[in-house]
Amino acid sequence: xxxxxxxxxxxxxKEKFEDQVLLVEQLYDFxxxxxxxDRIIEIIEHLYENPETKYQFLTTLxxxxxxxxxxxxRTITGQASDIVVSNEGPxxxxxxxxxxxxxxxxxxxxxxxxxxxxxxQVPTLTNVFAAxxxxxxxxxxxxxxxFDGHPNLKRILNVEDMIIxxxxxxxxxxxxxxxxxxxxxxxx
Amino acid sequence: MADTTTDIDKVQPEEKQYSYLNLGPTHPxxxxxxxxxxxxxxxxxxxxxxxxxxxxxxxxxxxxRRPYNQITPITDRLNYCSAPxxxxxxxxxxxxxxxxxxxxxxxxxxxxIMELARITDxxxxxxxxxxDTGALTGFVYMFxxxxxxxxxxxxxxxxxxxxxxxxxxxxxxxxxxKAWDKIDKFLVEFPKVxxxxxxxxxxxxxxxxxxxxxxxxxxxxxxxxSFTGPNLxxxxxxxxxxxxxxxxxxxxxxxxxxxxxxxxxYDRFMVRQEEMWQSLGIIRQALDKLAKLPSGPFHAEVPxxxxxxxxxxxxxxxxxxxxxxxxxxxxxxxKGEVYHCVEGGNGELGFYLISDGGRTPFRLHYRRPCxxxxxxxxxxxxxxxxxxxxxTMSSMNVIAGELDA
Numbered sequence: 001x002x003x004x005x006x007x008x009x010x011x012x013x014k015e016k017f018e019d020q021v022l023l024v025e026q027l028y029d030f031x032x033x034x035x036x037x038d039r040i041i042e043i044i045e046h047l048y049e050n051p052e053t054k055y056q057f058l059t060t061l062x063x064x065x066x067x068x069x070x071x072x073x074r075t076i077t078g079q080a081s082d083i084v085v086s087n088e089g090p091x092x093x094x095x096x097x098x099x100x101x102x103x104x105x106x107x108x109x110x111x112x113x114x115x116x117x118x119x120x121q122v123p124t125l126t127n128v129f130a131a132x133x134x135x136x137x138x139x140x141x142x143x144x145x146x147f148d149g150h151p152n153l154k155r156i157l158n159v160e161d162m163i164i165x166x167x168x169x170x171x172x173x174x175x176x177x178x179x180x181x182x183x184x185x186x187x188x
Numbered sequence: 189m190a191d192t193t194t195d196i197d198k199v200q201p202e203e204k205q206y207s208y209l210n211l212g213p214t215h216p217x218x219x220x221x222x223x224x225x226x227x228x229x230x231x232x233x234x235x236x237x238x239x240x241x242x243x244x245x246x247x248x249x250x251x252x253r254r255p256y257n258q259i260t261p262i263t264d265r266l267n268y269c270s271a272p273x274x275x276x277x278x279x280x281x282x283x284x285x286x287x288x289x290x291x292x293x294x295x296x297x298x299x300x301i302m303e304l305a306r307i308t309d310x311x312x313x314x315x316x317x318x319x320d321t322g323a324l325t326g327f328v329y330m331f332x333x334x335x336x337x338x339x340x341x342x343x344x345x346x347x348x349x350x351x352x353x354x355x356x357x358x359x360x361x362x363x364x365x366k367a368w369d370k371i372d373k374f375l376v377e378f379p380k381v382x383x384x385x386x387x388x389x390x391x392x393x394x395x396x397x398x399x400x401x402x403x404x405x406x407x408x409x410x411x412x413x414s415f416t417g418p419n420l421x422x423x424x425x426x427x428x429x430x431x432x433x434x435x436x437x438x439x440x441x442x443x444x445x446x447x448x449x450x451x452x453x454y455d456r457f458m459v460r461q462e463e464m465w466q467s468l469g470i471i472r473q474a475l476d477k478l479a480k481l482p483s484g485p486f487h488a489e490v491p492x493x494x495x496x497x498x499x500x501x502x503x504x505x506x507x508x509x510x511x512x513x514x515x516x517x518x519x520x521x522x523k524g525e526v527y528h529c530v531e532g533g534n535g536e537l538g539f540y541l542i543s544d545g546g547r548t549p550f551r552l553h554y555r556r557p558c559x560x561x562x563x564x565x566x567x568x569x570x571x572x573x574x575x576x577x578x579x580t581m582s583s584m585n586v587i588a589g590e591l592d593a
Contacts, residue, residue, distance in 0.1 A: 027524070027525045027526070028284065028285075028524065028525070028526045028527075030526075030527055032525075056411060056412075057411055057414060058414050059414065059529075059536070059538065059555065060538060060540065060553070060555040060560075062540070062553045064542060064550075064551045064553075065551075097540070097553075099527070103411070103425065103427055103432075106432050106433075110527070129412060129414065130409070130412045130413050130563075130564070131412065131413045131414035131560055131563065133563055134559065134560070134562075134563040135560070138559075142248070156240065156241060157240065157241035157244040157592060157593070158241065158244065159241075166246070166249060167248060167249055172253075173249055173250065173252065173253040
């Protein structure tokens with residue numbers, strides 16, 4: 001992945017959305033841009049249409065839950081943690097990750113936004129990418145993120161009458177009554 | 189000239205009577221658990237409403253409580269027609285996080301296994317396209333060859349379908365001489381059968397009439413729907429992860445990426461058919477490259493993830509510690525965030541791993557190609573016949589395990 005490509009994308013983003021870019025970082029081989037949540041769809045549309053970038057392929061879209069604890073806060077990699085907290089407030093977050101791909105120049109970029117844990121809302125991407133339809137439904141199904149303007153926002157993999165959003169961290173998987181897996185027994 | 193309009197043509201569209209057909213969830217023609225409620229006008233599909241999630245097993249949630257070694261068996265059950273690609277893709281993701289150097293020999297061995305898996309995946313898909321068009325014979329011959337590949341897996345890892353092949357860092361053991369012999373035998377026998385199968389269908393008038401122009405999608409829509417793999421290439425886009433973002437030394441290999449034009453069933457069939465030939469070529473190249481390398485290493489130096497040999501466990505303190513740590517799943521990994529993708533049987537299979545430095549992933553997201561391209565299915569089959577819908581589904585190679593995770 002050429003560094004000049006990375007720079008070009010960052011420059012184009014900063015040129016038009018200077019106030020929206022919170023952090024630019026290189027996570028392993030991937031350019032990752034953390035953005036404010038307000039104009040995300042506009043930014044993706046710009047990257048889609050701008051002849052310089054033309055990110056016209058949505059590789060994947062999904063969510064990550066960072067509950068309101070110091071430990072999970074540290075998981076937000078790099079310097080992102082402080083920046084996100086100072087911008088979005090101190091509560092827990094749900095991050096939405098968009099991975100875009102320009103197939104002509106074979107360059108990828110990852111965009112991240114952080115939504116509040118309570119009642120997360122973001123506009124839908126289905127008007128740009130048809131593929132976002134089920135990806136957003138899946139994200140709603142597992143994290144309860146509401147995508148405004150989505151044509152058919154209902155559960156996709158879980159049963160309709162489920163009342164929780166199971167991928168959130170407050171629903172632990174392992175049986176909590178188990179005593180053989182206590183942390184102190186493993187030096188954790 | 190006589191008036192040929194009948195009563196039915198005078199009926200206004202809003203008065204038209206539609207019938208509803210429930211296709212699936214368990215119907216032999218869908219080759220998996222898929223439900224589609226079809227709104228039909230005679231035999232023409234007006235609208236299709238897919239319901240998925242019948243075999244949802246919460247893989248992403250399970251992955252958050254499992255140590256890295258124990259996630260491998262979960263990946264088996266994504267696309268179970270080419271389980272080794274999923275296994276090795278997952279191992280490579282962890283290796284990327286750990287920044288492990290993998291010996292060349294292991295990389296070539298992995299390529300052999302992954303290409304064999306791609307062949308079995310395409311064998312299943314193309315043979316089933318034959319079945320759905322009424323040619324059962326080819327299916328039987330092709331499945332006999334798939335059996336040979338499963339015997340190779342058996343020789344290497346002991347399992348057949350859900351293989352759990354390899355470990356983080358390489359393979360659990362070196363390939364035995366018997367395994368190499370079986371690979372050689374497959375390379376001699378399979379091309380003959382593949383050629384015969386291809387001759388049976390490629391220029392067959394019945395097959396061509398049945399598949400050309402059926403279930404097509406153009407490149408623009410396919411890209412908008414985030415198609416990857418053979419389905420995208422059939423629409424004419426030459427995107428292949430093996431070339432776009434080479435992993436496991438694919439950049440050293442010489443192979444072609446076949447593309448179609450119309451993105452219909454016939455093109456998908458032909459793209460998969462050609463990919464099998466290319467895979468055979470890649471396996472031969474890998475064998476040549478292996479012959480030039482000294483035999484020996486079959487895994488990288490990652491003792492935290494690689495079970496030590498039993499005799500060392502009894503005599504060596506460090507080996508004993510690692511044995512316990514691996515078996516109990518108590519190996520910590522560095523903090524980080526990494527995305528790795530491989531060219532699976534159906535397209536770009538991606539693993540998005542976020543590690544908080546603990547024994548399990550903080551978040552593991554699978555980019556499952558089937559899940560993403562199956563949403564285009566209702567658009568593709570709109571306006572086509574019921575029998576074409578069945579054929580379209582089998583040619584897209586929708587695998588329920590990968591769809592529902």
